[in-house]
Amino acid sequence: MLPDRPVANVSGSGRGNSVPLQDQDSPNRRSISLELGANVVSNEDLTSLSKGDPEEVILYYPWEGVDGVQLYRQDYRQLEPPGFLDDSVIEIGLKMFQTRLKDINPDLMEQIYIFTPFFYPVLSENSPEVGYSQVRSWTDADKVDIFQKKYLVIPINQSFHWFLAIIYHPEYALSEPKEKLQSSIWTLDPLGFERPEVINLLSFYLKSEAQEKRGVTVSNKSIIGVKGLIPIQPNWYDCGPYILVFVKTFMESPEEFLEMIATDDTDLEKLMRWKSEEFEEIRGFLQVEICRLAKEWSSWQKEKEK
Template sequence: MASLLSHPPVLRLIQFPPPPSKGGITVTTEDLECLDNGQFLNDVIIDFYLKYLLLERAPQDVADRSHVFSSFFYKQLTRRDNASEDSTSISAQQRRHQRVKTWTRHVDIFKKDFLFVPVNQEAHWYLVVICFPGLEEPQCEEWRSPASRRGTGGEKSGKAQAEEEASGSEKLNGVTDVPPSPTNTDNQDKLTLTEWKGGLCVCECVPYGCLMFSLSVSVRYLQSEWEVRRGSVREFSSEQMRGSHCKVPLQDNSSDCGLYLLQYVESFLQDPVVHFELPLRLEHWFPRQQVRRKRDEIRDLVLNLYRHQRGDLLGDLVGF
């Protein structure tokens, strides 16, 4: 009896999204244990919360423009060939694509603006963000600087405005960027973004070799997916899709990388980056305290969903 009490059975808590929706993630009491302080987040919690963000938290227009891959996608894409695969005559790039080609059978990723790929390598979570993968030609977007919107209830103090005008910079997405030069001298408030064909950005501090491998694998996957989807050949070269290692808030321990990955996606979905001067400088994207609360927030979310789905409370055996 003592051994049973010290090792309670693993119980299924929730499925999200619940039936009859397809593709639900099942979260168990064992999965919840990785939300304890100092524990490393597992695939289930990562996939559950990313799906919850996309379906419940993100503004609808942003959710419609985004696709979040499962944490198993990159693992399957990059695993070693088995004996039967190694004996085929097709290229390694094609073999990799074949392993995951059914994962996007219900979605055309080239109609999306933002693709999020969670990656786990060497016991470390990080995030690959692919922006505008469907753009084939350079596209310039006009945007109004925050300075042009002053006078509508959000004026800055004279000193703050003078300092900002002296530096020639504006804050976008919590980042100070130097905007491009005006292309229309008749309207100095309108600025044109740098030509942009899309890009691949990595959020998190990772060894440089892992960064380059992740970007090259992602590019080759896009090439193969384009051939299948569009029936034509397209080169995703470095000139067409620039890679960048984002400057983002970083963890201060060895166990919170998964939490930061989730916060990167959550912050992006709530307020998509609009200024793509690379490298993206997002050091002040969100306060560190926001990440420190995330373990408790996700645990509370799972338990609230449990009560909603089951209509009752967890028993004493579970211990919550």
């Protein structure tokens, strides 16, 4: 059975009956392709990369810059089902999509900020106040003002389960309630669960950022929570691949994506728009791309040593 899609008001004053998709004519509705190309590696290379010391680092990506992610051989092995994708694989997958989007549509990529998978665990580990104090400088380190972004993407792992949150128009949280502009916090859980605790905590984060960075007190009426209508994973282990497909589909056309997951009922026609084969192919895609990148990183290291 498909889950319903209620719209939760974070103030607790009731449920809305519509989702504020303000940018119906936005250029972000134009669909692009984030396919990274038909890269080919041999079966021998794929097999070879999975063999050896599980604690060996096989890739650091991107290898130039300060925000690279280490991938161990044991992480790569988890790409074989029913392996559970860990933080490193998820983050590298997200960075691949970001790199590709920056190449083909840099203006759109500039509107999106993707948090590291380590953000939400730190934010939620203690009380909201303590959690915020521990992450308040993270965007400063990245030189990012979240209120100048249009979309914030937050990958979340709780109890060995991946799901996703997307904050749409965070700058609207700074508006006066009378302007009727609202930020929306979308939760996309491939098991179909509602996530009111996530909506409440991310709402607190937005309010705290507004107060700390802009000196603005945010009204509860300026933020709403939305449960997106999305495909449901068929097993217990594919949550990681599912959220990567969600992010990929979102980045290809953000406004169309939000329109597709926004509905007041279980709209089967909208669910049929998903490319179901991508959920099955994403593991193999990551294996090929990581294998290719690992070879390039190894060559880069050798050249650097020379």
